[in-house]
Amino acid sequence: MVVNQCLGQHTNILISHLNDPEEPSIMMDFKNPLRMVAGANLNNVYYSIDGGFSWFENILVSEEYGVWGDPVIAVDTAGDFYFLHLSNPVSGNWIDRIVCQKSTDGGISWNNGTFMGLNGTKAQDKQWISIDRSNNAMYVTWTQFDEYGSTITTDSSSIMFSKSLDAGETWSDAVRINKLNGDCIDDDFTVEGAVPAVGPNGEIYVAWAGNYGIYFDKSTDGGETWLNEDVYVTDMPGGWTFNIPGIYRCNGLPVTVCDTSGGLNNGTIYINWTDQRNGTDDTDVWIVKSTNGGISWSEPIRVNDDEPGKQQFFTWMAIDQKDGTLYFVFYDRRAYDDNQTDVFMARSTDGGETFENFKISETPFVPNPMVFFGDYSNIVAWNGIIRPIWTRLDGTSLSLITAIIDTALVSKPEIFEEQALLEQNNPNPFSHSTFFSFKLHETTIVNLSVYDIYGRKITDVIKNEKLNYGKHKIEFNFEDLKLSSGIYYYSLKTEKKTITRKMIISK
Secondary structure, eight states: OOEEEEOOOSSSEEESSOOOOSSSSEEETTTTEEEEEEEETTTTEEEEEETSEEEEEEEEEOTTOOOOOOOOEETTTSSOOEEEEOOOOOOTTTOEEEEEEEEEEEOOOEEEEEEEETTTOOOEEEEEEEEOTOEEEEEEEEEEESSOOOOOTTEEEEEEEEEEETTOOOOOOEEEEEOOOOOSSTTSSSSSEEEEEEETOOEEEEEEEETTTEEEEEEEETSSSOSOOOEEEEEEEEOOOEEEOOOOOOEEOOOOOOOOOSSSSTTEEEEEEOOOOOTTOOOOEEEEEETTTTTSSSOEEEEEOOOSSSSSEEEEEEEEEETEEEEEEEEEEETTTTBBBEEEEEEESSSSSSSSEEEESSSSSSTTTTTTTOOOOOOEEETTEEEEEEEEETEEEEEEEEEEEOGGGOOOOOOOOTTEOOOOOBBBSSSSSEEEEEESSOOOEEEEEEOOSSSEEEEEEEEEEEEEEEEEEEEEEEEEOOOSSSSEEEEEEEESOOEEEEEEEEE
């Protein structure tokens, strides 16, 4: 058992530093959140019985199918956990199927597993799972390669789907759901990143990346039929693979979730990713959403709220289905001019309109580009209990970390002296001039800036001004900037806090 606490605002827990863990996944039993299970490459498995404060670790074994990484942890309505991974079978070919192993005792022991997707020698890769909590149906999507790494133009990659209606005992024949295939190079023109999500009425939603864009499909009959065409969601300038200094390799593959909380945003679909549309030295975290079942999508909204010009990468998103709150975890270099790396989270309580960013790692690390860092992080949230999980790399030493997120510290009430209360600009939408109102609880240096929807600064309303305690109301006229109608953001930054709000210009 590993018990290793480091004191800080959000207590960091060392899960393990053994067996080179990376590419982590984490899940909790929603009926008993003290029970948690995590996994990491290639065959590491961990379980906790105290809500993630301490962890037991083991090695996952599947004698027949083998264990070859890409860990994905899920839990069903009975509290049974599932560990999905790639294969290296005794009889067969490397990664020729997706394997699902089950634990009925909270991650202590696992069965030998079942599989899906076997299709001759074709490679099955990058799977993810979603479970419909109304009927326990299990849905899995992944990428199939005709031949992994092939540069032959006749070889292609596809997005595949399979389901289980008997708690993982058997799986349906895999079907291709995308219409526009990709190549097999495992790069920008390969179709990858298929993460399924279940809607409030049992809809199945999935998005993926490829061909410099994000595409979407859905099924309203349990995966029996899908749309006739792939829905184009948004572009990914620069593609889904890109370079981050110090990182072995990096991707911005999308993550899809759907709100089934029954709240104000019930049914809203969200897609989260990273890309370099603002330059190779300015990777950002993005989100789009659909409120009509994926028929139409919002413009990309920037999640990280720092000044442009820094790197944020390897994002993952989760939704607390008790209240619809969105949580994001990502690596962040906003505080440094070198490769020092922190881990940040963001939270949105208004359906992805605005975001609060906060650091959750206690000390930065400097990654080693010669050591494989993995391809993703992960996060789970339920009823205000949030557990992110990430890889830390110090020199050549990999370790797996989670954090005990204290939601009371995320959004501080007005009694905290360092907080500036930023009100919505008035009027909103506006056509000529607008008012920015905010309240300071101490004398501080203030910057108030306006950004476009891509996070590019348009102008400074206030720059490095020392303002006194109390309420402030600032009028600003936008006519001279000749801005077109649309969505913009304004950000109030003090010495201790940054707050961002949306505004709309309508001419």
